[in-house]
Amino acid sequence: MGRRLLLCLLLVVSVKCRTIYVEDARPTEEEVSFMKRYGYLPEVAEGSTSLDFSYTPLSITEAVRRLQAFAGLTPSGVIDSDTKQLFKKKRCGVKDIITTSSRSRRYVTREAWTKKDITYRVLNGSRTLEKHRVEGQMAAALAVWAPHAGLTFTRLDSGKADIEVSFVTLDHGDGSPFDGPGQVVAHAFCPPLGDLHFDDDEVWSEYPADDEENEESTDFFAAAVHEIGHALGLAHSDVRESVMYPYYRARVQSLYEDDILGMRALYMKDQQAATSALTVQTENPMAPRFSLDPGVTDEEDVPDLCYTNFDTIQVLQGKIYVFEEEWMWVLSERKEIDPGYPKRFHDVFIGLPEHVDVVRTIYEKRNGNIVIFKDKQYWEFGPNFSLIKRGRLRDYRLPGRLRELTTVFLSNYNNKTYLIDSERFWRFNEDTWTMDKGYPKSMSAWRDLPYPVDSAIIWKGNTYFFRGPRFWRFDNAQIRAHPYYPLFTAQIWFPCQPTPDMERYTKNED
Numbered sequence: 001m002g003r004r005l006l007l008c009l010l011l012v013v014s015v016k017c018r019t020i021y022v023e024d025a026r027p028t029e030e031e032v033s034f035m036k037r038y039g040y041l042p043e044v045a046e047g048s049t050s051l052d053f054s055y056t057p058l059s060i061t062e063a064v065r066r067l068q069a070f071a072g073l074t075p076s077g078v079i080d081s082d083t084k085q086l087f088k089k090k091r092c093g094v095k096d097i098i099t100t101s102s103r104s105r106r107y108v109t110r111e112a113w114t115k116k117d118i119t120y121r122v123l124n125g126s127r128t129l130e131k132h133r134v135e136g137q138m139a140a141a142l143a144v145w146a147p148h149a150g151l152t153f154t155r156l157d158s159g160k161a162d163i164e165v166s167f168v169t170l171d172h173g174d175g176s177p178f179d180g181p182g183q184v185v186a187h188a189f190c191p192p193l194g195d196l197h198f199d200d201d202e203v204w205s206e207y208p209a210d211d212e213e214n215e216e217s218t219d220f221f222a223a224a225v226h227e228i229g230h231a232l233g234l235a236h237s238d239v240r241e242s243v244m245y246p247y248y249r250a251r252v253q254s255l256y257e258d259d260i261l262g263m264r265a266l267y268m269k270d271q272q273a274a275t276s277a278l279t280v281q282t283e284n285p286m287a288p289r290f291s292l293d294p295g296v297t298d299e300e301d302v303p304d305l306c307y308t309n310f311d312t313i314q315v316l317q318g319k320i321y322v323f324e325e326e327w328m329w330v331l332s333e334r335k336e337i338d339p340g341y342p343k344r345f346h347d348v349f350i351g352l353p354e355h356v357d358v359v360r361t362i363y364e365k366r367n368g369n370i371v372i373f374k375d376k377q378y379w380e381f382g383p384n385f386s387l388i389k390r391g392r393l394r395d396y397r398l399p400g401r402l403r404e405l406t407t408v409f410l411s412n413y414n415n416k417t418y419l420i421d422s423e424r425f426w427r428f429n430e431d432t433w434t435m436d437k438g439y440p441k442s443m444s445a446w447r448d449l450p451y452p453v454d455s456a457i458i459w460k461g462n463t464y465f466f467r468g469p470r471f472w473r474f475d476n477a478q479i480r481a482h483p484y485y486p487l488f489t490a491q492i493w494f495p496c497q498p499t500p501d502m503e504r505y506t507k508n509e510d
């Protein structure tokens, strides 16, 4: 009983599906059960015998969109051939979307080990990989994580270990049976259980196959690095480069930034050492103004972004724009300031009236124009930054009473414009120039985000929110902030070396 309660997995109640719903291109029974198993469709209440009325075409479409978004596909809601392939891919058996509904306490979301010295034991090898080889691979896979969590791993040959590794097939007594060759290849349990199960119906190999789609063999090391992530408390990531991406990939070379941040969030929260674990680009010759010495003040009194909150950040024309006081910086990549910045934004946005002395709300329209808002007014610039027109908030079909917007961004998820004041947001369709029905809504709909927010941006397909010195990555699939966040903006986005000063500064905020 206790073991079942603590599974990371959703223990799927198998219900025999009959007709799901009648529509063109409806998902098959297997596809529906896939979306339920991994958390994209709500579970049907236990004991319910009929599924006929459980899912509407809309709920299926939404589930397909969430599935596609999590996997990094275009969230069309239509089961196209790429989506079909997802259902067949080798993957981890742990749920992607962990429901935290209070009704269901059958899984814990994220837990960490409460000790630093973790033991592990390999109970047996697979049909194709001898036990001592598995032990060697496990040691290598654990070593990938160890420095980022400040943990030590010790192998036991007998007795109960914290992390036990075994090869099992089909129903193996934990309520989450394996499925024979292909598809689910492994699963793991969160702390304080930590066990790793590998499906012995796969052909496990010590070497990655040349071809990712190679159905013949599955690389044990790649799968082990991923499953250890769960055993240390991480959930699945929707970032394809992350080792916690749920679909199997043969070549795992190193952890992605998110994986490292996840470990730090779980194990090194309050430690100075935490900052050194993340690879931080140190010197950037292009950025002499990002002085890391707070004692040095620039002649022109340009603020130091490492120590100052900025007014807003936005992505325009594929680059990151940061505004603070009368200055703006442009970054081509995180931590890479373009030469020549900072500049005064009045020297760039020609035609912006002098009384606009800060830029707090700016975004790029669907048509490529750039809009700066202040109070009830806005100024719209062409892609070459020359003023095209001025207008008023009510042009956006906003209520006349509204005094100002704090943030505006264009979602890449649905191509809608989100207009945010301090506690509410509106969703606007620029193609039809109409406000969507049902708005404004409360900012509390963006779960696990603080509000008011200072800025919201889309960067490389992900949605980020910024407030004070911190930022959050928003998970469009789960409609909540990703649990690794918030993190300190200056350390991740600007070329700032984490320093005790910065830590102190950021801790005092908010």
Ligand SMILES: *[C@@H]1O[C@H](CO)[C@@H](O)[C@H](O)[C@H]1NC(C)=O
Residues within 6 Å of the ligand: 123, 124, 125, 126, 127, 166, 167, 168, 172, 200
């Ligand atoms: C490996 O060990 C597990 C747990 O003791 C057991 O259930 C399983 O049958 C073993 N597998 C093999 C291939 O011996």
Ligand SMILES: *[C@@H]1O[C@H](CO)[C@@H](O)[C@H](O)[C@H]1NC(C)=O
Residues within 6 Å of the ligand: 382, 383, 384, 386
């Ligand atoms: C900027 O683009 C507009 C058209 O969008 C054009 O009329 C204007 O001359 C351009 N200005 C400059 C300075 O290139």
Ligand SMILES: *[C@@H]1O[C@H](CO)[C@@H](O)[C@H](O)[C@H]1NC(C)=O
Residues within 6 Å of the ligand: 075, 412, 413, 414, 415
């Ligand atoms: C959003 O717009 C882009 C470009 O206009 C288009 O390629 C994409 O399919 C649209 N996405 C959605 C979800 O409508």
Ligand SMILES: [Zn+2]
Residues within 6 Å of the ligand: 092, 093, 094, 226, 227, 230, 236, 246
């Ligand atoms: Zn997994």
Ligand SMILES: [Zn+2]
Residues within 6 Å of the ligand: 172, 174, 176, 187, 197
């Ligand atoms: Zn199992």
